[in-house]
Amino acid sequence: MNTSKNSFLTRKPTTHLLLxxxxxxxxxxxxxxxxxxxxxxxxxxxxxxxxxxxxxxxDQGILIIRVVPNSPAARIGLRPGDVIRTINNQPVTISEGVQQILEKNGLNNSLQIQVLRNGQNLVFTVKPELLPSPNNIQP
Incomplete structure (x- = not known):
């Protein structure tokens, strides 16, 4: 009996396939x-x-504490001290809301971010990326 057809179904995945x-x-x-x-x-x-x-x-918004080097935010010019007021015209007042908007928006869609910097409202367009875990990002 030839079991080669069944061996594919029972074979454990390799690291190459899981990468x-x-x-x-x-x-x-x-x-x-x-x-x-x-x-x-x-x-x-x-x-x-x-x-x-x-x-x-x-008085409210999302305060940028740090911009990861070479990240999408760094490439568009966001800076520590900027305060995010809206993302895609949606007001944001808690930091968890930013991640929710990112996840809802998805990977390949750009976001429009309005920030307050030194009393001026600035608008930036950015496309989110998959980045390493925050625990692996070096300062």
Missing amino acids: PFIVITAGFLSIGLQMLTLTPQVKQRINNYPNSNVRILA
Whole structure:
């Protein structure tokens, strides 16, 4: 009896076959930001910090703390201290909302991000990418 047809069905997958799945599950949809929900208390603490070179004017939004080098956010010019006000014309007031919008938007669709920087409203267009796990990103 020839079992070669059945051996394919019972054969364990090899690392080579699993590699694309490992890459996808190890990444997350992102534009490359570390961010914080901005509250009046956070604003006050940052503005009162003597060594801060950032002055926050907004009372709410999403404060960009860090931009990952070579990320989509870095390539379009987002900076620490920028405050995200809207994404695709949807107001964002909690950092978790940003990730929800990214996931809903998907990988191949651009996002329009409005930020407040030094009192000026700026609009950027960015396309999210699969980036390494945040625990693997070096400062």
